[in-house]
Amino acid sequence: MKVKGTAHRVGDHIDTDAIIPARFLVTTDPEELGANCMEGHEEGWGKRLKKNDVIVAGENFGCGSSREHAPISILGAGVPVVVAKSFARIFYRNGFNMGLVLLEVGEEIDKIGDTHEIEVDVVVGEIRNLTTDETIKCAPVPPFMQEILNAGGLVSYAKKKLS
Amino acid sequence: MPQTLAEKILQKHTDQEVSGAGQIVQCRVSMALANDITAPLAIKSFRAMGAKQVFDKDKVSLVCDHFTPNKDIESAEQVKVVRDFAQEMGITHYYECGEVGVEHALLPEKGIVGPGDIVVGADSHTCTYGGLGAFATGMGSTDIAGAMALGETWFKVPPTIKVEIEGKPREHVGAKDYMLNLIGRIGVAGGLYKALEFSGGAVDDLSIEGRMTMANMAIEAGGKVGLFASDAKTLEYTRNAGRSGDETLAADAGAEYDRVVKIDVSDMEPQIACPHLPDNVKPVQETEGLQIHQAVVGSCTNGRIEDMREAAAILKGRKVNPKVRCIILPATPTIWKMCLQEGLMEIFMEAGCIVGPPTCGPCLGGHMGILAGGERAIATTNRNFRGRMGSLESEVYLSNPAVAAASAVAGEIINPAKL
Numbered sequence: 414m415k416v417k418g419t420a421h422r423v424g425d426h427i428d429t430d431a432i433i434p435a436r437f438l439v440t441t442d443p444e445e446l447g448a449n450c451m452e453g454h455e456e457g458w459g460k461r462l463k464k465n466d467v468i469v470a471g472e473n474f475g476c477g478s479s480r481e482h483a484p485i486s487i488l489g490a491g492v493p494v495v496v497a498k499s500f501a502r503i504f505y506r507n508g509f510n511m512g513l514v515l516l517e518v519g520e521e522i523d524k525i526g527d528t529h530e531i532e533v534d535v536v537v538g539e540i541r542n543l544t545t546d547e548t549i550k551c552a553p554v555p556p557f558m559q560e561i562l563n564a565g566g567l568v569s570y571a572k573k574k575l576s
Numbered sequence: 577m578p579q580t581l582a583e584k585i586l587q588k589h590t591d592q593e594v595s596g597a598g599q600i601v602q603c604r605v606s607m608a609l610a611n612d613i614t615a616p617l618a619i620k621s622f623r624a625m626g627a628k629q630v631f632d633k634d635k636v637s638l639v640c641d642h643f644t645p646n647k648d649i650e651s652a653e654q655v656k657v658v659r660d661f662a663q664e665m666g667i668t669h670y671y672e673c674g675e676v677g678v679e680h681a682l683l684p685e686k687g688i689v690g691p692g693d694i695v696v697g698a699d700s701h702t703c704t705y706g707g708l709g710a711f712a713t714g715m716g717s718t719d720i721a722g723a724m725a726l727g728e729t730w731f732k733v734p735p736t737i738k739v740e741i742e743g744k745p746r747e748h749v750g751a752k753d754y755m756l757n758l759i760g761r762i763g764v765a766g767g768l769y770k771a772l773e774f775s776g777g778a779v780d781d782l783s784i785e786g787r788m789t790m791a792n793m794a795i796e797a798g799g800k801v802g803l804f805a806s807d808a809k810t811l812e813y814t815r816n817a818g819r820s821g822d823e824t825l826a827a828d829a830g831a832e833y834d835r836v837v838k839i840d841v842s843d844m845e846p847q848i849a850c851p852h853l854p855d856n857v858k859p860v861q862e863t864e865g866l867q868i869h870q871a872v873v874g875s876c877t878n879g880r881i882e883d884m885r886e887a888a889a890i891l892k893g894r895k896v897n898p899k900v901r902c903i904i905l906p907a908t909p910t911i912w913k914m915c916l917q918e919g920l921m922e923i924f925m926e927a928g929c930i931v932g933p934p935t936c937g938p939c940l941g942g943h944m945g946i947l948a949g950g951e952r953a954i955a956t957t958n959r960n961f962r963g964r965m966g967s968l969e970s971e972v973y974l975s976n977p978a979v980a981a982a983s984a985v986a987g988e989i990i991n992p993a994k995l
Contacts, residue, residue, distance in 0.1 A: 434941065436942075453961075479700040479714040480613065481717040484716075
């Protein structure tokens with residue numbers, strides 16, 4: 414899977430209340446949640462997100478609550494990939510379970526600037542910055558999580574186990 | 577090989593040999609939990625998995641505590657989904673209406689969780705039960721759906737940070753201050769993917785409630801779990817909650833730790849986490865004089881009877897500043913009743929507090945105490961993210977119950993010792 418889109422930079426410790434504030438947690442609908450994505454970060458910020466764009470974040474992205482509505486709202490806003498210096502633990506599991514691709518790149522994150530055009534190769538684990546013509550290698554997805562991804566997410570994984 | 581507390585508990589629930597940090601282990605769960613916000617999504621995933629029955633109707637808890645009493649049509653609809661599911665599955669531990677309390681205060685009180693258990697919850701503050709010596713951690717709804725269907729889940733064995741807390745605290749300093757101090761030291765990502773294991777004289781001296789206050793905020797340091805050994809105090813607590821057969825449990829001597837953090841609480845001032853992250857921690861004197869508009873005493877962090885007593889001791893014979901809304905939310909119906917029987921309710925009402933039902937309510941900006949732009953709150957809750965309690969232009973300062981109550985009286989943040 415390859416994703417090509419515009420990078421949208423945010424800082425460190427973007428919490429789940431920033432991604433989707435609690436007042437929007439009265440639905441489980443991806444489109445409704447997507448319409449309010451990042452409303453707690455900055456009002457109207459989510460409007461800049463177009464289909465296949467990528468959120469590029471600093472340290473500890475997705476810290477705070479366990480709400481799965483957070484990755485769902487990001488996917489609902491059309492963003493299939495988040496690239497970060499690091500992710501919060503619960504968010505990391507949730508992302509994979511929901512089919513949101515999360516790539517942890519450490520310090521190299523600063524090679525991607527706001528509005529840069531980037532291309533993410535999820536399978537190879539590589540990000541090409543088309544604006545600066547630089548390439549960033551990503552840490553591979555842990556083997557066990559790869560297994561869940563290969564099964565088509567946790568729902569399909571559990572389905573197989575149950576049958 | 578000597579094991580940390582986290583490794584020991586995981587070992588009890590898996591047939592694999594737990595060999596150390598980084599290993600993936602498949603474990604049986606003692607309890608799977610979800611609430612009115614996260615259960616509807618879990619139920620959706622549960623159905624999509626093709627599951628027909630929960631793995632054990634006594635080992636799933638559904639607690640409709642976040643928007644209770646249901647704040648609007650949408651939240652009422654969500655609770656309806658959870659209620660219907662609970663009925664269909666014959667779930668033993670389903671709570672709403674007059675029986676509901678804030679989940680992490682309610683489950684320990686009812687003896688539903690205990691030492692040595694593995695508890696997974698679709699709520700990040702599930703780590704609270706670490707105060708009882710349970711390996712308890714938050715996950716997303718789909719992970720919980722998997723646990724509800726299969727009765728097991730996977731964990732990456734976490735490296736452990738050992739936190740040694742020593743010394744005798746001053747008056748108005750306690751568990752909340754120890755924890756804020758630690759988060760201030762190691763940062764909101766300082767415990768990322770790791771277990772925190774608490775020990776030392778000051779920890780031994782804490783009540784089980786105080787230990788739960790600390791374990792509750794392990795997630796605020798990014799931690800997977802916040803663990804306390806279970807000792808005689810723990811067993812007395814769980815026995816009173818109606819459990820039997822619980823055992824003491826501690827880390828092995830010589831277990832390997834990622835790092836050790838030592839804290840001496842002897843000279844510690846009450847601690848305040850300033851906006852907009854829980855690691856922006858300062859001693860109270862550095863925040864004194866800041867005008868507040870709201871004070872909240874409650875939540876899964878500090879809504880237990882000890883917290884109510886601590887707030888009442890300050891409020892007794894005093895009046896809340898007329899410019900401040902002082903909201904008191906006992907975390908469970910039992911705590912509410914104890915407040916009534918012990919005369920705390922009269923103290924709160926005489927002081928001019930607003931006493932509400934058990935609910936998560938304002939902690940997450942749900943309802944029952946939302947902040948307007950430009951308003952500032954002091955709260956005994958656990959998060960002060962931007963906009964957490966309402967407007968993006970509002971501010972939340974986190975403190976212990978005595979500081980919150982004293983500040984409500986003063987109309988500004990103050991050390992209770994100066995009241």
